[in-house]
Amino acid sequence: MHSQINFGYPWAINYGHLVLAAVLLAVLALGWMLRWRRSVLVVLGLAAAWALAAWTVIRFGVDMNGRATLPTAAFLPSGGGRVLDMGAGTGRSSLMVLEARPRTTLVALDLFGASYVGHFGPPPPGQSVLDEGRAALLCNLRAAGVDGRATIQPGDMRQMPLESSSFDAVVSAYAIDHLDRGGIRQALREAYRVLKPDGQFLLMVIANDRWLKFAFGPLMAHAPMAAGDFWAPEVRDAGFQILEEGTQPATKYILARKTTAAR
């Protein structure tokens, strides 16, 4: 069990560039002492500078293991309501909502399956992904002091074990974009189904923007879903009216409303 908040994203994503920079600087120093050719030293120096800059972007700009901030003040401005987090993982998006909107209650839904293991690693021997995932999420909710307002619900966001028209808002951060195209459509329709009329849907997805391209090149691309213009038509097709679109570093967000008109 964790006593402090630990979102559990791999260490290498946050600090890999720093390790690379240290190695490149060490080789550069060696080359300097051994009087390697100037062009080689210049290439090593440039590579080390890139690795340091990329680390700064990832660590302080994206900051995957730090608190997420709500991308828009227009999300549940009253501060209250029943919220569903689709693909809650270790709770980063759940905490984002519960801390910024102190009168909300939240259902944190996750499948706790292969995708969970892919992001946060396998459970300890003898423990199921569900048990480990539930425990990690609960620890983070407790450490933030918001566990009294949250419940954990195992389930598949493509077919959720939740009543229709039962939430004031749905949030999904960096989760729906891990599904295939058919799964994305199912999940968006499910978000629509469980929302009350006029309920809000806040979708946050990885955008392969200039920050991610600079740091990772093609390695981090969640293509083709990372393309900026992929999401708005899908969200509209599911029945939503888009209220706001925008970006944060490495993130595209859409705030939408469940329209009452027939789909």
Ligand SMILES: C[S@@+](CC[C@H](N)C(=O)[O-])C[C@H]1O[C@@H](n2cnc3c(N)ncnc32)[C@H](O)[C@@H]1O
């Ligand atoms: C990158 S994590 C995002 C976690 C969290 N929302 C955050 O902001 O850190 C993606 C999460 O989506 C979950 N997930 C993937 N497919 C899912 C599905 N079909 N139903 C429910 N959760 C799913 C994974 O288990 C994983 O925890």
